[in-house]
Amino acid sequence: MEIKKKNERVNVNNNIYQNISELLQQARKNVNKVINSAMVNTYFEIGRMIVVEEQEGKKRAEYGKKLLETLSKKLTLEFGKGFSERNLKQMRMFYQKYSIGQTLSAQFKLSWSHYIFLCKIDSLEERNFYEIExxxxxxSLRELKRQFDTGLYERLVLSRDKEEIKLLSKQGQLIEKPKNLVKDPYVLEFLGLEGLTKYSENDLETAIINHIEKFIMELGKGFLFQGRQVKFTFDEEHFFVDLVFYNRILKCFVVIDLKIGKLKHQDIGQMQMYVNYYDRYVKLEDENKTIGIIICKNKNDTLVEITLPENNTQIFASRYNTVLPSKEELKKIVEDES
Structure with missing residues (x-):
């Protein structure tokens, strides 16, 4: 009995420790947020002062260069590292980029490293989009760089009309209807398949499962993984859905079929059957209609359009890339489509 009481005391102590630990970790996060916000706002103000001084000073490049050299030496002497000429130029650029056309920028919720990267994006609309997202x-900065490198903005632009494109730079990616979930293409460079000359659909599926967190990030907002090769039986015949997800924003199932070859009309018909089955036998009354996405290596847009009903809002076909496309390639696609 005495031993049991000691164990109970240890459990209580562990609970207290866990609660205190979580409290301290949250406090550190809050402190870091305050420090980060103060630092970014300070750098913005330093950038403003430099710009004002240069504008009021001599209208020559030599003056600006001398100003930065002098400031860098004096600030470094008094405040230490962080005030090199290069850093001061970044502060100046930060102010120049964000003194107009601000979105969330007035609150500066991201890190200084985030803003240095964002300043490299020339398009105001695109820069605003990535800041909001x-x-x-x-x-993280790493995830921001990946989303930019995979051309998330360009890929979303391709599937939206002019009014929806405007909203991207003001509100970010809104998930209000099924087609808002879909990207074309999906960029799956993280699967490590680019070096393989040949792989099967099972290889593709297995690679996705092995990198499921990254795949969910690529899918977008609100996705929860349900399972792979999900079986259902109809008229004593067994069927297997490659991947099943649930989207908590649209409150619906999302079934995904993977095709490594050219998309055929039979594939679209099969997906239609999957979607119908989930709508009729799986989804609850308060849930929305199932979305079906066929992710394929190649597709014929005309074939997809003529196979699906004109008022289709549930089934989509998207390409996938196993290599990282260049920004130039993606921008060219956007220009050709517009």
Whole structure:
């Protein structure tokens, strides 16, 4: 009995420790946020002062260069590292980029490293989009760079009309209807398949499962993984859905079929059957209609359009890339489509 009481005391102590630990970790996060916000706002103000001084000073490049040299030496002497000429130029650029056309920028919720990267994006609309998405999704700098390198903005632009494109730079990616979930193409460079001359659909599926967190990030917002090769039986015949997800934003199932070859009309018909089955036998009354996405290596858009009903809002076909496309290639696609 005495031993049991000692164990109970240890459990209580562990609970207290866990609660205190979580409290301290949250406090550190809050402190870091305050420090980061103060630092970014300070750098913005330093950038403003430099720009004002240069504008009021001599209208020559030599003056600006001398100003930065002098400031760098004096600030470094008094405040230490962090005030090299290069860093001061970045502060100046930061102010120049963000003094107009601000979105969430007035609050500066991201890190200084995030803003240095964002300043390299020339398009105001695109820069605003990535800032909003980084803030809303708590992207690390690494994730922001990947989303930019995979051309998330360009890929979303391809599937939206002019009014929806405007909203991207003001509100970020809104998930209000099924087609908002879909990207074309999906970029799956993280699967490590680019070096293989040949692989099967099972290889593709297995690679996705092995990198399921990254795949969910690529799919977008609100996705929860349900399972792979999900079996259902109809008229004593067994069927297997490659991947099944649930989207908590649209409150619906999302079934995904993987095709490594050219998309055929039979594939679309099969997906239609999957979607119908989930709508009639799986989804609850308060859930929305199932979305079906066929992710394929190649597709004929005309074939997809003529196979699906004109009022289709549930089934989509998208390409996938196993290599990282260049920004130039993606921008060219956007220009050709517009």
């Amino acid at each position: 980084s803030t809303n999704n708590n992207w």
